[in-house]
Amino acid sequence: MSEAENHVVIAGAGHAGGSAAALLRQMGWTGAITLIGEEPLPPYQRPPLSKAWLKGEADADSLLLRPAAFYAGAAIDLRCGTRVTGIDRAARRVSLSDGATLPYTHLVLALGARPRRIPLAGSTLAGVLELRSAADADELKAALGPGKRLAVIGGGYIGLEAAASARALGAEATVIERESRVLARVACPMLSHFFEAHHRTRGVEILVDAQVESLVGAHGHVIGVRLADGRQVHADAVLVGVGAVANEELAREAGLPCDNGILVDGTARTEDPAIFAIGDCTRRPLPLYGDRLWRLESVPNALEQAKQAAAAICGKPAPSPEVPWFWSDQYDLRLQIVGIPFDAAEIVLRGDMTLDSFALFHLADDGTVLAVEAVNAAQEFMGGRRIVAKRKRLNPAQIRDMSLTMQQLAA
């Protein structure tokens, strides 16, 4: 018998961990909860870091998931500036960076992901930045302003949102992408080209098929990016945004199966029934897509898995599966994506791309709608969510026909 009486330890106090703690209380957990976070702040929202926060439009309080006083009030022992350094599964104890050890009856790993680092000459120069934490965002913000030049390595969501925010702050921005188009990993070519065109209109320089050779410095500070073809991009700061790596080492060292993410089932449980894992650090089955294992780096996924873990720990019925979704705001464009277009056979456009309001429907070869990418098209996004959840089949003519409403298409 463990010495812990109903004690949930949550390792990681980001969106997933913070939400899991709150949801446990919502679902009636009366035992102890310890929430352990490496950062100095209580759980906060990361999505604004590349948008409203970077542009100075959000204050510190609005960034927090819940007010700092919430945790004590809900009898959640929040320990900031601390991390779990080891798991003794046999004894059901974790050790902490401050030397303490804690017994648990349930352990929730909400360890997040970290920015991928590329081995480049010059990457330790001052002014070479990444964007994951509020501290990272503050550093980036300090480097932006009228007349400043930002170079972004990587044309993913983070890089494009940061470029858009940099322009809003009056800085110059260049996005350097290794692939032949931006958003290559996460969007279809039509959407990539739409976003490239928009960024160029707003004065962002976009370089595709561009290999970075090294970062150039002077007096210890970065001054530019040298490309393999000899070109040099001058910059006062360089943001490296080339994806994220799951923080799975703690689980791996404890002998839990990991494979590009801590492997969990549909209730967020790992191989060890006393240990759950949630959020960016996991690879999970997707029930809508034949239980394919996938890493979903998104807030909705963090919340869904937090719900799964809290329900399982509290002995509640498993929540019904949700449709994965993502969003990104750049300039006056709101991109909302529902579903994942695995093995799509056809892409069908609904609406008019030149009017900046349209949606791209990704269909399997039998017409099943796998995913919808919607730009300034809330109806298409919301209707698409219903259609994807139902695994509904549509034919391309129906989708293109704007005289059919989304209500009709989703019915």
Place this chain on the structure above:
Amino acid sequence: MPTVTYIEYDGTEHRIEVPVGKTVMQGAVDNNVPGIDADCGGECACATCHVYVDAAWLDKTGLPAPGSQEASMLSFAAVTQPDSRLSCQITVTPDLDGLVVRMPEGQH
């Protein structure tokens, strides 16, 4: 401080004091009221903070009509009714003291 009453789908009531300037969604999240998911954190991007506004409040001057983004999102929220609103789009004002909102069975 204005008081907002949140009624869960099972009838459980939560009377919460919400500071002027916060949204009805934030009032629920800050106080861990169950039934409001708020996936997107208040960006009017997800429709998971859906509530039904008590009939007595629908015509109050303190409660402006939904904007076009909110209306579009709402048309597909789970079990939409004429009194449906997204609680992230309702900012609490002194006029809204006593507001009553009910939660749907689920947000997804």
